[in-house]
Amino acid sequence: MRKLLLCCLITLTSNTVSAIEPVSLSVKINGVSEDIEKHIRSDMSLQHLRSDPAISESVLEYYIERAIQEITVSLQPYGFYNPHITARKSFKKNRWLISFSVDKGPVVQIETIDIQIEGPGLYNPNLSNIAKLMPLKIGNTLLHEEYEAGKKAILNAAIYEGYLAAELTTHRVEVDTQRSKAKIIIVLNTSNLYYFGHTTFSDSLLNNTFLNRYPTYEEGDPFTAQKLLNLEDALRNSDYFSTVRVDSQPNHETYQVPISVDLEDQKPNHYLFGAGYGTDTGPRGKVGYLRRRVNSKGHKFNAQLQLSELFHKVEADYIIPGKRPQTDSISINSKYMEDEYNEKPVESLELTLSEKREIYGWDRIMGLSFIHEKSVTFISNESRRDDLLLPFIEFKNTTRDNLNNPTRGRTRMIRLKGAHDDLASSVSFAQIYFQERWLHSFAYDFKTLFRLELGATLPRTYDKLPLSQRFFAGGDTSIRGFGYRSLPAEIDKDDERQPVGGSYLFVTSLELGKMIYKPFGIHSFIDMGNAFRSSKDEVQIGIGGGINYDTKLGPIKFSIAKPITNAAQSWRIHATFGPEL
Template identity: 30%
Template sequence: MRVGASARLPLSGWLLAALMFSAAAQAAPGVVVEIDGLDDERLRHNVEAFLDIESAVGKPLPTDARVHWLHAQATAEIHAALEPFGYYSPQIDAELQRSDDGGWRAVYRIDAGQPVRVRDFDVVISGAAAQDAPFAALLDRQALHAGAVFEHSAWEDLKSALQGLATERGYFEARIERAEVIVDPDAGAADVHFHLDSGRRYRFGELSFRQDFLKDSLLRRYNRIKPGDPYDAAALIDLQSALNDADYFSTVELDAGPDRADGDVVPIDVRLEPRKRKRYDFGLGYGTDTGPRGRIGYQDRWVNSLGHKINSDLRVSTIKSTLSAEYVIPGNDPRTEQVAIRAGADYENSSTKWSQTAVIGISKQVQLTSAWQRIVALDEQVERFRQDNGDTETVALLIPSLSFTRLHADDKLNVKRGDRLTFKLRGAAEPLLSDLSFAQFSAGAKRVQPLGDDARLLVRLDAGTTWTSDLERLPTSIRFYAGGDNSVRGYAYESIGPRNAKGDVIGGKNTVVGSVEYEHRVVGDWSVASFVDAGDAFNDSMSLKIGAGIGLRWASPIGPIRLDLAHGFDDPGDAFRIHFTLGPDL
């Protein structure tokens, strides 16, 4: 080797050196901590968190003095770690040993013993809240009670919950007179003392709105708080939610804090910022029933200071186009009631029907409960359609209708559990501005049931029946058809039903359609499905048509997207038919 030249280590030498360093590092003496005797993972994890000696594990070996000092603190730290769970008298065997490699091995054998239980549960609510039922209900729900294991977290939860409830219900002068726990480890008992003097309960004062585009008379119909009512934060949240749901406002802020009180009366100040008044919607899509389709929507959120609205919608596809508009008037209770004056026109030209329909009418919608909705309507309908014999006919009908809908779902966009029920009764009488008489009742039900974390069962049943004085002149929009994406898959759109002499489907007086579908998630938001559908549209005797197949599902941000491959087992079913749909399951 020449003087001044640098020596180069081959690659294999570097690898060997690295391995030797790694082995040396692994073999370096250190501190090992063992905890025995605690089967409850909560206790074990808390002991590990409290033990300072655990901080030396996996690090360079501390000095002997440091290790001995850490070990000496361990017994007190274990006591402190177990007490929050009610264990005040544990038996601890602590041992510190030199290990063969020169490090240290700390072993703690722990018998937690019996937990301390609540002996005297002395919780007293005085003042106006003593007669306020929610306080008694809260105490009934608490984990801390006589005979329960005394856990510190339950004690903190109790204090926090009572103070929070006092604030929510307007006891702004509430004060804690006593809050202590006396623990007797020898007796295995804890005496809990919490005394809360609520003082007086504040009341609501006058309500004022800060906005300049809607009449106060409309906004006050959303409010259910009366001056003098006892203060309740839940009532404020309810009012804020109702105003948000009204679709008029981008911002809803309520100021009703105790700092605004005059004596024990708290006025309510509501600040409202308007949303954009006009809204436009555009959409393009495709469905195997309709083919390519497009949509244009327009909404005027408030036509005037009374909060009246205009909604209009144009939908165009290769087989069916609709134009609709409605003028919506808030009801006496605008949260749950609205009246709509509506008009619309439909044009349909499919393989099974041809019709032109114009409708004008009025309806009243009432939200009966959080799930049930009722709609009463009266429509004047004029429909020009192709009769069973191929001739065209124009029929005018004055149709009153009554419908009830129940919808309950954990997530209305992507449902994991929920159900839908619908009932509708409608008809017309020939003497009352109608060219014929009919009465029709229809009902539908659908259930989405989870099967574990990754599967769902979807069951659907729809049925309807019609009486009419003249079946041949009954408009096609009132007849029943089956087959298609949302009916019996494996069959073309509305291809199932009674036929005329030419073999054309003309629709029937009755229908029954059912479906059972199993869906299983495979990865992320993707699922596979298998299904069996059955149904018929008929006049006198039913002959169920069966369809079955498999499908792919994607729970997209805009709702479920479904792609199905189905086989129709009966005439006029297809050997294989693709169905593509988008939208909520309920």
């Protein structure tokens, strides 16, 4: 009998529960932005009741009151500390609708910022402006995200400078809700400064005497994270290693930071094959060989063969790393080249000894070249031979925000060279050349590229100079609309214009680009200048435009240009590929 009653009771209960229809819940929040609403909902416990099939009104009232408190707290990271929030609920067709109306109230503004430094770092000049790392300024809205970012930046700055045990002993925000004002108080205790310990390198085919020239610090120097990053970058960019791992192990008792460097050697041989096309050079190809590691001292050997319709070149380099291998080196270079200047053959053999060194952020290259050149002169078509013993010095500086696809940056180069006929040379001259490129990006995907080239030779008797030492203009990277090395020109006995080169050079260009649909863009430009023999030569101007396609190795540009100073000349197509700086 009991079993029968129990079964009936279970059946009755089951039928009753199944007869209760599930109740749904929806929540509406008015008066806040989409971002703030998303943040409010992520912290609102009322959201969890949406999955409850039977919500009682008493439980709902509790969660509504709780939601008002949660909304109040959720508004604070956005600077709203004194909101007014009302809630309404309604029930219709088994559905609860809860509406919150939010009056955020006035924003809290920063009234004072008090950032103090305690400990040995108080006298470190690199930390004297640490307060500037706080993104919040007086008068700004109190935003928690920016406050937290500022705290992190201040602490990281101290650690970066070698205060590895630094901590924020005080960090708080005092908010006056009645006045809607806030005060930020931060105290940074730097604790002791740490120092570089001994640097050890793992086994490598390169000897330790050479590897120990890479660190820019000495054992016992104050520790800075930047010098550690510089070491890692220098080793990675050296091309000697396939893997570089730099690990620091601070000793909090001795305040020493020993450095261990784990290296895996690259394969010693590297082969290079390349092909391309340029409107100046036509089809071209390249074969190269690099011996990354000739010996344990880090010497390198590099050889290349380049072929095109216009020139053939064989070149070999033997490179000896300097005192600072990442920036300094000595190079022994040999080069044989067959070139063409408007169908005039030029054959040259060049031997160069040079030294490269970084000075105040500039690469300085100085050296001595011996050049033996055979050519056929323009106009008279006579064969000539020239020998040049050519000392030179060059300075170059490049700053850019990206190696292959910079959006802004600047590169500058100045070169001086000369020869004297009393010193194993067939002609005396002195020459200076300057080049600058400036790239800047603007809003709406606009960018501008400015180019400038200047050159001068003394004495100005250009016709006595070997062809390779004269200035020419025209071509893809010079004055578009004109042929490669076609300026300046002179009328020969057959009434044909022959480019003869000049003693002076002036070329400038302004290009405006616009990204249309990544990676496609358009550009327009005006190029002007010439290689001048005298003041009688005119400035030539070319204008045009085209399309470009951005790649990881730089933009591919197709342009069409026309000279406006010579109406008889037709439009020319130009194609270039590579970084703009």
